[in-house]
Amino acid sequence: MAPKKPSTPEEEYIARQEAKRREFRQIQQKQAEAEAARKARWRTCPGGCETKLVEQPFRDILIDRCPTCSGVWLDPGELEKISSDDASTVQAFFDFFRGQPG
Ligand SMILES: [Zn+2]
Structure with a gap:
């Protein structure tokens, strides 16, 4: 869905803030996913035991x-x-x- 084109400076400001918040949430989500993937890799012993750490x-x-x-x-x-x-x-x-x- 295309965002509604803002018409007033206030609406433009709010739209920019909302876009920033969305971008920030996406970055946070990517970081959380990367951390979860890293944790999953380290769940078993890297020494080759295949034992859960x-x-x-x-x-x-x-x-x-x-x-x-x-x-x-x-x-x-x-x-x-x-x-x-x-x-x-x-x-x-x-x-x-x-x-x-x-
Ligand atoms: Zn081990």
Whole structure:
């Protein structure tokens, strides 16, 4: 359906705003789809186990871990987040994985 041609400056402004909102929603939807596709790819262990990864919370991030081979998979930025924190966080991170059944 073709949009109605706006006749007043107000209508033109509203039409432009509406077009911007539509474009923004489309971008948001594309980003959500890309994120879902990325998550779907990472649902099984990249180490070749074909085991479903489990998400384990560590502080304020969710870390993907393979229950078969104990492989740990970090999303972009997560390693930086852990290692840029204080030394006790890094130690807690090691303890976190040592404490898990492999
Ligand atoms: Zn694995």
